[in-house]
Amino acid sequence: MPFAVYVLGLAVFAQGTSEFMLSGLLSGIAADLHVPLGAAGLLTSAFAVGMVIGAPLTAAACRSWPRRRALLFFLGVFVAVHIAGATTSSYGVLLATRVVGALANAGFWAVALVTALALAGPHQRARATAVVVGGVTVACVVGVPAGAALGELWGWRSAFWTVALVSVPAAAALLPAVPSGTPEDAPEVSARSELRALARPRLLLTLLVMALVQGATFCTFAYLEPLVTRVTGLGASGVPVVLALFGAGSFLGVALAGRLADAHPGAVTGTGMTALAAGWAALALTADRPAAAPVLVLLQGALAFGTGTTLLTQVFRLAPDAPTLAGSFATAAFNVGAAAGPWLGGLALGAGLGFRAPVWVSALLMGVALVGAGALALPSGPPAARSGADAPAE
Template sequence: MPFAVYVLGLAVFAQGTSEFMLSGLLSGIAGDLHVSLGAAGLLTSAFAVGMVIGAPLTALAGRAWPRRRALLLLLGVFVAVHVAGALTDSYGVLLATRVAGALANAGFWAVALVTALDLAGPQRRARATAVVVGGVTVACVVGVPAGAALGELWGWRSAFWAVALVSVPAALALSAAVPGGRADGVPQVSARSELRALARPRLLLTLLVMALVQGATFCTFSYLEPLVTRVTGFGPGWVPLVLALFGAGSFAGVTLAGRLADARPDVVAALGTAALALGWAALALTAAHPVAALALVLLQGALAFGTGTTLITRVFHLAPDAPTMAGSYATAAFNVGAAAGPWLGGLALGAGLGFRAPVWVSAVLMCAALAGAWMLSLSSRPAPAARPGAGAAAE
């Protein structure tokens, strides 16, 4: 695997830390800015909305950009808005910086995915995807718990400063490792042709399943801190450990998926969604039992990111004639779920259904995802061969 692919994973680590770290900072942000937990949770949704809008737009705009210049510019914007977020006392300004940071992150993802696949070659697509997505899982293992620990020690703003600082070495490594121009051999496909690929039914169904899987994941993950402190009974100091467990499972899941995603992706996706549906229901039922809750957090992290990586790889298989836009489709679907999940979880909390309610919402979303994955598995089966003499019998 080219070294530049791992550098892209490093940059995604910094940005993934920002995207997910609010799950360990919700109470601090809500108290400091005098807003509800649901409003604080919407900061995660705002980031996801920016990713949904930014992914296709920046992918279209970046078709002619030199890869290295685009990546460095987008990462620079990402750093700037985190500095602004760390300095503000306004919830509205913080919300705006989350959207702006997401737009930059979406553009980075769109360019980074296609760059990684070009550098790795067609025979290593799943592994290249796993390395880039692996940056997110490492963020869950290291960055998010570290952000939660910083928030506990020095307040939530220190986590924003840390993200900005970690992005600097990532930018330096990108400038040295990523080629400056467009990758050689990239098919020159028109934007209209790439957009037309989005209308394929199996691709649309795959994107819908991906959105549902991520919606379920983020619905629980965004409210994991109040769940484990107010239902499971852990103290605030346990929050970084619980987040690290989810991240460790995520890393294991994405690593395994990187090796299996090219074999039977639809079957893997169907099995993963079924296990996720059962796992979220089990977590909702056993959240008051510490051992069971910790084990399920680890397992659900592995299943969620392993299944998600499989679905991302499947998008590239289903859209081979959309080399630029396929990654933006996957990014947008990922973040549709990331936006809807915390919003639905916040509605459940606001309705007074208790701190387990977001986990039950995740279970319901996964039942819908399971139906979609089952349809994908059916549509991938070859048509049965006609029996000898069937035509004569019909006559």
């Protein structure tokens, strides 16, 4: 695997830490900037919205740029807004930096994915995707707890400074590792042609399935704390352990998907999604058993991120003539699920359905995803009429 792919994973680690670390910093931010806790929570929502909107917009804006220039530009903006956020005393400025940081993160993600695939070659697509996505899983396991610890020791601003500092060596390593010119495999087509390529029904259905899988994942992940403390009975001290188990499982799932998905994408996706649906239902039924719930959380983390990585690779297989915009739409689909899942779980909790309700919602979302995956498995037309873009997925 080319060294540049691992550098991209390092940059994604820093950006993933930034995306999720506010969960442990909200109280400090609210107290320091003299705003309600709910207003501090909007900083997380602003980042998610910026990711969803920014992914296709930034990818379209830079689609003709050399990839190294685009990566360094987005990473430079990301570093700058974190420095601005670490030094500001204004809530409005901090909110703006979160939006701009999300736009830069979305653009970097889109370009990083297609760059990793191009550098790795056609036979290592899933492994390259796994390395980049692995940056997010490491952020969940290491970066987010470290950010919370820094916030406790030296205040929330220290976490922002650390994210900026971690991004600097990634930028320095990208400079010699990624070719400076326009890639030879870049499609010489208009943005309108790329958008037409993205309108293929099978690709849109894959993106929908991907959003449903992520929605199911984050629906339960967002409410693990009350599930663990009030249903499983492990207490507050058990929450970090369970979260670490989910993060460790996600890292394991991404690593395994990278090994298996290039040769058997359909089997990995079908088996993973079926097991996910069954696993969420099993967790909902056994959440009150301290011996069972942590094991299921570990397995679900592995299945969720392993399946998600394989689906992400499938998006590029289905849109070889629109790689940059395909990556941006995949990023948007990921974040739509990450935002919609917790919202749906919150509705279930608000309806008084109990602390297991978000887990049942996850199982329901996976049931819908399985219906979509079943439609993807159907032939899209007579064998002679099917295009080469659809063939790898089948």
